[in-house]
Amino acid sequence: MSKGVFADERGAQPPALAASGLSKSFGGARALDDVSLSILPGEVHGLLGENGSGKSTLIKILAGYHAPDHGGQLSVHGREVHLPLDPGRFRELGLSFVHQDLGLVPSLSVLENLRIDRIAQPRNRWYVSWRRERALARALFAEYGVSIDPGARVGELPQVQRALLAIVRAVAAMRGEGAERQHGVLVLDEPTVFLPRADIEHLFALVREIAATGSSVLFVSHDLDEVREITDRVTVLRDGRVHGTVETARTSEAELVELIIGRRLEALAAPAAAAGPPAPVTHRVSLRGLTGAPLSDVSLDVRGGEVLGLTGLVGSGFDDLPYFLFGARQAQAGELEIDGRRHQLASLTPSRAIAAGIALLPGDRQGEGSAGSLSVLDNLTIGALSEYFNHAWLERRRMRREARPLLNAFDVRPNEPAMTYGSLSGGNQQKVLLAKWMRPEPALLVLHEPTQGVDIGAREQIFSIIREAAERGMSVLCASSDHEQLALVCDRVVVFGRGRPVRELTGSDLTKERIAEQCYGSAAATVMA
Numbered sequence: 001m002s003k004g005v006f007a008d009e010r011g012a013q014p015p016a017l018a019a020s021g022l023s024k025s026f027g028g029a030r031a032l033d034d035v036s037l038s039i040l041p042g043e044v045h046g047l048l049g050e051n052g053s054g055k056s057t058l059i060k061i062l063a064g065y066h067a068p069d070h071g072g073q074l075s076v077h078g079r080e081v082h083l084p085l086d087p088g089r090f091r092e093l094g095l096s097f098v099h100q101d102l103g104l105v106p107s108l109s110v111l112e113n114l115r116i117d118r119i120a121q122p123r124n125r126w127y128v129s130w131r132r133e134r135a136l137a138r139a140l141f142a143e144y145g146v147s148i149d150p151g152a153r154v155g156e157l158p159q160v161q162r163a164l165l166a167i168v169r170a171v172a173a174m175r176g177e178g179a180e181r182q183h184g185v186l187v188l189d190e191p192t193v194f195l196p197r198a199d200i201e202h203l204f205a206l207v208r209e210i211a212a213t214g215s216s217v218l219f220v221s222h223d224l225d226e227v228r229e230i231t232d233r234v235t236v237l238r239d240g241r242v243h244g245t246v247e248t249a250r251t252s253e254a255e256l257v258e259l260i261i262g263r264r265l266e267a268l269a270a271p272a273a274a275a276g277p278p279a280p281v282t283h284r285v286s287l288r289g290l291t292g293a294p295l296s297d298v299s300l301d302v303r304g305g306e307v308l309g310l311t312g313l314v315g316s317g318f319d320d321l322p323y324f325l326f327g328a329r330q331a332q333a334g335e336l337e338i339d340g341r342r343h344q345l346a347s348l349t350p351s352r353a354i355a356a357g358i359a360l361l362p363g364d365r366q367g368e369g370s371a372g373s374l375s376v377l378d379n380l381t382i383g384a385l386s387e388y389f390n391h392a393w394l395e396r397r398r399m400r401r402e403a404r405p406l407l408n409a410f411d412v413r414p415n416e417p418a419m420t421y422g423s424l425s426g427g428n429q430q431k432v433l434l435a436k437w438m439r440p441e442p443a444l445l446v447l448h449e450p451t452q453g454v455d456i457g458a459r460e461q462i463f464s465i466i467r468e469a470a471e472r473g474m475s476v477l478c479a480s481s482d483h484e485q486l487a488l489v490c491d492r493v494v495v496f497g498r499g500r501p502v503r504e505l506t507g508s509d510l511t512k513e514r515i516a517e518q519c520y521g522s523a524a525a526t527v528m529a
Contacts, residue, residue: 013040013041014075014077014078015038015039015040015041015075015077015078016039016040016041016042016043016076016077016183016184016185016215016216017037017038017039017062017074017075017076017077017095017185017216017218018036018037018038018039018073018074018075019035019036019037019038019058019061019062019072019073019074020036020072020073021034021035021036021071021072021073022034022035022036022058022061022068022072023035023068023069023070023071023072024054024057024061024066024068024069025069030240031054031057031240032054032057032058032061032068032240032241033054033239033240033241034241035054035058035237035240035241035242036242037058037235037242037245038245039185039216039218040216040232040233041077041183041214041216042183042211042212042213042214042215042216043211043216043217043232043233044207044208044211044216044217044219044230044231044232045216045217045218045219045231045232045233045234045235046219046220046221046227046230046231046233046234046235046248047218047219047220047221047234047235047237048221048222048224048227048234048235048236048237048256048259048260049236049237049238049260050238050260050261050483050516052239052482053237053238053239053240054237054239054240054241055220055237056189057240058237059097059187059189059220061083061084061085062074062085062090062095062187063085063090063095063097063187064084064085064086064087064088064089064090065087066084067083067084068083068084076093076094076095076185077094077183081093091173093184094174094175094183094184094185095174095184095185095187096170096171096173096174096184096185096186096187097170097186097187097189098163098166098167098170098186098187098188098189098191099189099190100189100190100191100314102162102163102165102166103166104154104162104165104166105154106153106154106155107153107154107155108153108154109150109151109152109153109154110137110148110149110150110151110152110153110154110157110165111130111133111134111137111150111151113154113165113169114137114140114150114165114168114169114172115133115136115137134150134151137150138150140168140172141168144168144171144206144209144210145205145206145209146164146165146168146206148161148164148165158199159199160199160202160203163191163192163199163203164202164203164206166191167186167188167191167203167206167207167210168206170186171186171210171215174186174215183213183214183215183216184215184216185215185216185217185218186210186215186216186217186218187217187218187220188207188217188218188219188220189220190220190221190222190314190315191203191219191221192221192223192226192315200226204226204229204230207219207230208230219231221314222313222314222315223313223314223315224253224256224257224520225253227248227256228248228253228256231248232247232248232249233245233246233247233248234246234248234251234256236256236259236260238259238260238261238262243259243262244259246259257517257520260516260520261513261516261517261520284302284303284304284338284339284443284444284473284475285301285302285336285337285338285443285444285475285477286300286301286302286336286337287299287300287301287302287325287334287335287336287337288334288335288336288337289333289334289335290321290324290331290333290334290336290345291331291332291333291334292320292324292329292330292331292332292333292334292345293499294315294316294317294320294498294499295317295320295321295324295499295500296499296500297500298317298321298334298499298500298501299501300494300501302444302475302476302477303475304473304474304475305470305471305472305473305474305475306470306475306476306491306492307466307467307470307476307478307489307490307491308475308476308477308478308490308491308492308493308494309478309479309480309486309489309490309492309493309494310477310478310479310480310493310494310496311479311480311481311483311486311493311494311495311496311515311519312495312496312497312502312519313497313519313520314481316496316497316498316499317496317498317499317500318479318494318495318496319363319448319449319479319481321477321479322360322362322446322447322448322477322479323360323362323448324345325345325348325353325358325360325444325446325477326348326350326353326358326360326446327345327348327349327350327351327352327353328350328360328362328368330346330348331345331346331348332346333345333346334346336348336356338356338357338358338443338444339357339443341356343356354383356443357442357443357444358442358443358444358446359437359438359440359442359444359445359446360437360446360448361430361433361434361437361445361446361447361448361450362448363448363449363452365429365430365433365453366422366429369433370421370429370432370433371421372420372421372422373420373421373422374420374421375417375418375419375420375421376403376407376412376416376417376418376419376420376421376424376432377396377399377400377403377417377418378421379421379432379433379436380403380406380407380417380432380435380436381399381403381436382436383436383437384439384440399417400417400418403417404417406435406439407432407435409435410431410432410434410435410465411431411461412424412428412431412432412435413428425454425458426453426454426458427454427458427459427461427462428458430450430451430453430454430458430462431458431461431462431465434450434462434465438465438469438474441472441474442474443474443475444474444475444476444477445466445469445474445475445476445477446476446477446479447466447476447477447478447479447480448479448480449479449480449481449482450462450466450478450480450485451463451480451482451485452482459485463485463488463489466478466489467489470491478490483512483513483515483516483519484512486510486512486515487510487511487512487515490510491506492504492505492506492510493505493506493510493515495515495518495519503518505518
């Protein structure tokens, strides 16, 4: 097969990686339940499953980041390996990982990123032969048919070249410095998310070349078209358990979808249930023609008092939209109208968005939404400091006096404005940010994964806060990959695919299962039609 060295010629060889009986719990929640996985030499093996199915937990056990609860076995090329793995031990075993963020340093050169482990070794503290390093880099790129300038700065490379660099670096680490070729296992975790289709072909060519040398690849993705194109076999996780390992060429897309979502595929082809007469259109927010990679000509309306959900598979673009609406990313084109006032998205900035009545709660609250080293009070009031200036003086006493009832209204515990924000639990951190953004009663509240990393009690409180905001007439846009959350809190859900809205769910279709079906089911429904 063109995908790798597959089938009978590998039957006598031990698996490149074999794991069995892996379980992992967090608190009372079971993330993995007796999971087994076998990857053959020279195989490209797919790992599929919805968000929360256990894929990330399994990968983190293989990387030594998590320890399995009890028992469990792991072997690499027939060699038994003791669990849990010590941090960094995976490198000695010939395992290498490329995650979605690629792990590159944009300010450094290609060569520095590629050879950073070698350069950082103590023996190279005082002298590095850059001529030799460049020659080694060019030889490695040539071996895998990759054309990248070793002297280029990574931050200036196209996204596809960054992905190729990250994979070549991982392969070099997998083989080991100065050793003969090792047939290791390369784990690619959503490597194509930010790539256009033409660039994916370049990456797949590299993956095929790696497999052709006898190394194995574990390919983690949500995109069924990509999985069917590049993999030999696929293992599907659902609710922390393996629900099947199948040969890709002998399995239809419809059958893969059924394994992922656990429902008969007839539901995918069925027409949407009637949701009754549409509500009167009283738009408060109207988006027209938003274009900016990966989104293309997106138009949406959000009524006052409505919670509109956005979702889709990774890379579909639904989670990029909040940042375009807030001016955190610059759109190429598009217009946003709020209560009759129009704003050009190409010139929108966060300060202009706030002035227009838009608030954004980002998915990365620590990195993009807060300052963990500052106090709760500072995080709560940072967007409204101008209100507390009396000539040249900042009235901190009044800030504290007004903060306490606001924190109490959002049930932030403890209600201590002077407390360091970073010391709060995830749920209380999120409630502080909601209090900050909802204090001025924005016209449009944009949320990205609003309950990510919070406990179940705070999750329910956040749901109530969102619904109460809508009941006061606010327009709420909630982008999330948590289908259960969307089903509980939204009035409508729009499903994205390849940068555009492809489906809208309302009424009796607003269930966790139906949302998942529509995210995965477009191609499968076509197959069945």
